[in-house]
Amino acid sequence: MEKKSFVLGDVKLTGCKGSSLLPFVTHGLVLRSTKRLWVLIMTVVEAYICGKKIDTQNNKSELPSKVVSLLIEGIAQNTTGSVFTPEGGGNIEVSGSPTEKAILQWGVNLGMDFDVVRAESSVVHAFPFNSEKKRGGVAVKVPNSEVHIHWKGAAEILLDACTSYLDDNESLVALDGDKVRYYKKAIESMAAGSLRCVAIAYRACKGETVPNDEEELGIWQMPEDDLVLLAIVGLKDPCRSNVRDAVQLCIKAGVKVRMVTGDNLQTARAIALECGILESNADAKEPNLIEGKAFRALSEEQRLEVAEKISVMGRSSPNDKLLLVQALRKKGHVVAVTGDGTNDAPALHEADIGLAMGIQGTEVAKESSDIIILDDNFASVVKVVRWGRSVYANIQKFIQFQLTVNVAALVINVVAAISSGDVPLNAVQLLWVNLIMDTLGALALATEPPTDHLMDRTPVGRREPLITNIMWRNLLIQLLIPIPYLCVKLQALYQVMVLNVLNFEGIKILNLEHESNEHAKKTKNTLIFNAFVFSQIFNEFNARKPDEMNVFKGVTKNRLFMGIIGFTILLQVIIIMFLGKFTTTVRLSWQLWLVSVGIGIISWPLAVVGKLIPVSRRPFSEYFSSIISSCIPSHRRNMGGSLRGNEEVL
Numbered sequence: 001m002e003k004k005s006f007v008l009g010d011v012k013l014t015g016c017k018g019s020s021l022l023p024f025v026t027h028g029l030v031l032r033s034t035k036r037l038w039v040l041i042m043t044v045v046e047a048y049i050c051g052k053k054i055d056t057q058n059n060k061s062e063l064p065s066k067v068v069s070l071l072i073e074g075i076a077q078n079t080t081g082s083v084f085t086p087e088g089g090g091n092i093e094v095s096g097s098p099t100e101k102a103i104l105q106w107g108v109n110l111g112m113d114f115d116v117v118r119a120e121s122s123v124v125h126a127f128p129f130n131s132e133k134k135r136g137g138v139a140v141k142v143p144n145s146e147v148h149i150h151w152k153g154a155a156e157i158l159l160d161a162c163t164s165y166l167d168d169n170e171s172l173v174a175l176d177g178d179k180v181r182y183y184k185k186a187i188e189s190m191a192a193g194s195l196r197c198v199a200i201a202y203r204a205c206k207g208e209t210v211p212n213d214e215e216e217l218g219i220w221q222m223p224e225d226d227l228v229l230l231a232i233v234g235l236k237d238p239c240r241s242n243v244r245d246a247v248q249l250c251i252k253a254g255v256k257v258r259m260v261t262g263d264n265l266q267t268a269r270a271i272a273l274e275c276g277i278l279e280s281n282a283d284a285k286e287p288n289l290i291e292g293k294a295f296r297a298l299s300e301e302q303r304l305e306v307a308e309k310i311s312v313m314g315r316s317s318p319n320d321k322l323l324l325v326q327a328l329r330k331k332g333h334v335v336a337v338t339g340d341g342t343n344d345a346p347a348l349h350e351a352d353i354g355l356a357m358g359i360q361g362t363e364v365a366k367e368s369s370d371i372i373i374l375d376d377n378f379a380s381v382v383k384v385v386r387w388g389r390s391v392y393a394n395i396q397k398f399i400q401f402q403l404t405v406n407v408a409a410l411v412i413n414v415v416a417a418i419s420s421g422d423v424p425l426n427a428v429q430l431l432w433v434n435l436i437m438d439t440l441g442a443l444a445l446a447t448e449p450p451t452d453h454l455m456d457r458t459p460v461g462r463r464e465p466l467i468t469n470i471m472w473r474n475l476l477i478q479l480l481i482p483i484p485y486l487c488v489k490l491q492a493l494y495q496v497m498v499l500n501v502l503n504f505e506g507i508k509i510l511n512l513e514h515e516s517n518e519h520a521k522k523t524k525n526t527l528i529f530n531a532f533v534f535s536q537i538f539n540e541f542n543a544r545k546p547d548e549m550n551v552f553k554g555v556t557k558n559r560l561f562m563g564i565i566g567f568t569i570l571l572q573v574i575i576i577m578f579l580g581k582f583t584t585t586v587r588l589s590w591q592l593w594l595v596s597v598g599i600g601i602i603s604w605p606l607a608v609v610g611k612l613i614p615v616s617r618r619p620f621s622e623y624f625s626s627i628i629s630s631c632i633p634s635h636r637r638n639m640g641g642s643l644r645g646n647e648e649v650l
């Protein structure tokens with residue numbers, strides 16, 4: 001099935017789970033299952049070869065040639081990247097994943113001529129890098145009819161499979177306890193410095209031990225023990241400068257950022273501290289910081305318990321990422337996952353929102369995601385949250401506006417019809433009112449650009465109602481405008497209220513007694529209609545900011561909104577002044593125009609008063625449910641489950 005997609009700044013939304021975009025964007029939590037959103041170009045900055053640390057800038061001269069040639073062979077053959085030398089000279093170009101590129105570039109610095117080295121031996125079998133095993137390898141046939149098995153992978157894992165190393169004199173030395181401790185310490189110190197550690201090892205086999213025919217080769221397990229350690233390198237992932245700020249913005253917006261990576265726990269910890277995911281060293285301990293293996297070993301209940309506390313998971317497998325997403329979703333969280341590799345696909349798919357990376361992301365990752373981050377930058381995730389919240393808030397604004405208009409019109413007409421058999425707002429007028437609120441209102445309110453205020457809000461829970469208590473309060477307060485009119489209709493308090501003037505007494509006060517009864521009634525109804533429309537026009541400003549006092553903030557920047565308000569007023573004037581026949585209205589004097597606008601503008605101070613009334617965070621619907629469930633025993637039984645469900649979310 002072809003996915004619809006559209007590009008929004010640096011993100012591209014793909015339409016397979018489009019509806020799930022809304023919940024995420026308002027609340028939730030970003031779980032990065034890749035470090036790539038964080039970093040720029042990786043480079044090898046530390047290396048341990050021949051049992052000692054070497055200078056990565058000037059390492060060629062101090063190394064024995066056999067070690068260099070084996071390393072170069074491994075780097076050139078055991079890679080998914082490549083090196084391109086432009087014809088006629090110029091800088092060489094390396095391609096591949098960031099890790100591959102860094103290692104290839106280091107190989108070039110060691111004197112590797114990529115094409116020449118690859119032509120010298122032939123690959124007989126390959127085991128592509130695998131996130132589960134954290135290593136990748138090739139078997140290459142070398143000219144002396146030997147087969148070299150080259151492995152490259154997570155340092156401490158590969159180190160465990162090594163039994164010897166080549167020393168300065170090119171002789172094979174057994175890896176004794178001291179040397180293993182030395183290497184482990186080196187890995188720890190590199191990881192603490194936020195370096196990604198990769199080991200390169202090899203093993204020589206006799207040609208006869210490798211199967212010849214294709215079929216046998218297909219099922220052949222390349223030897224992965226008794227390896228000779230060639231090098232351990234530390235790759236630096238420089239953090240993008242804006243990542244820390246973006247993480248802080250997420251935290252402020254109530255979005256918890258977690259890092260789940262295949263990297264070593266210490267590397268992950270150092271990077272998390274650098275990016276602000278972990279605030280201090282005190283934070284960096286279990287269960288905030290956990291290894292994939294430990295998380296995997298927990299029972300399902302235990303996983304549910306610790307999942308919420310986890311900030312960083314290191315050495316995770318693709319399945320750990322999936323388990324964490326599942327646990328968090330079970331806990332009622334809305335989960336967004338970022339990922340690049342094929343290994344991230346299950347987690348991306350399982351998440352409420354999957355965000356794949358546009359540049360580094362594999363096709364599989366992109367296919368499993370809802371949003372593609374075109375610039376591979378975490379700051380764009382913040383943009384997604386901002387825009388998503390804005391869409392959600394705009395829908396809420398529109399709903400509130402529509403409800404106010406509809407309920408007000410309905411109440412006016414129903415009460416009037418019941419009390420006097422006469423409807424002040426006729427069908428054509430209601431059609432016009434509908435046009436204002438449906439088409440023009442939607443255009444005006446739904447196009448409000450995102451504001452910083454959106455990022456200060458707390459997230460909206462998965463089961464929170466779309467119409468919040470604040471919206472109900474704003475709606476009810478606006479209904480106070482037609483109340484005087486209704487009171488008159490109901491023959492109560494008619495002396496004091498504004499719209500009173502417009503009905504029974506209105507004809508007298510508006511000096512319409514000398515006019516024909518029919519004309520006087522039409523003038524009164526026109527005034528009601530005009531005042532009603534102006535109330536809605538002014539209320540459209542209130543609808544922009546349901547929870548802020550200053551409803552005019554940034555209004556001039558939204559040209560479309562201003563244009564629509566102007567256009568609506570213009571159309572209203574045209575209707576009243578020239579299209580009376582059509583809407584059964586009459587022309588109004590300037591005094592009555594002032595009265596209409598005056599009544600309409602009451603909507604502004606009313607909204608301010610309304611916002612001073614505090615509302616509870618608990619949805620009104622829940623109060624009703626509890627009242628009903630306490631009254632009806634059977635209802636209580638039925639509601640039990642869902643109420644408990646809600647409590648868990650809150």
Ligand SMILES: Nc1ncnc2c1ncn2[C@@H]1O[C@H](COP(=O)(O)OP(=O)(O)OP(=O)(O)O)[C@@H](O)[C@H]1O
Pocket residue numbers: 033034035036097099100129130131132134135136152153154155196197198260261262263264316340341343
């Ligand atoms: N091309 C590679 N060759 C060998 N080892 C690699 C390679 N890429 C990564 N590794 C090793 O595997 C670890 C990362 O594993 P994995 O790719 O599963 O993690 P990830 O979370 O997907 O990482 P990323 O942040 O790069 O997306 C690294 O710490 C490194 O030691």
Ligand SMILES: [Ca+2]
Pocket residue numbers: 033034035340341344
């Ligand atoms: Ca990855």
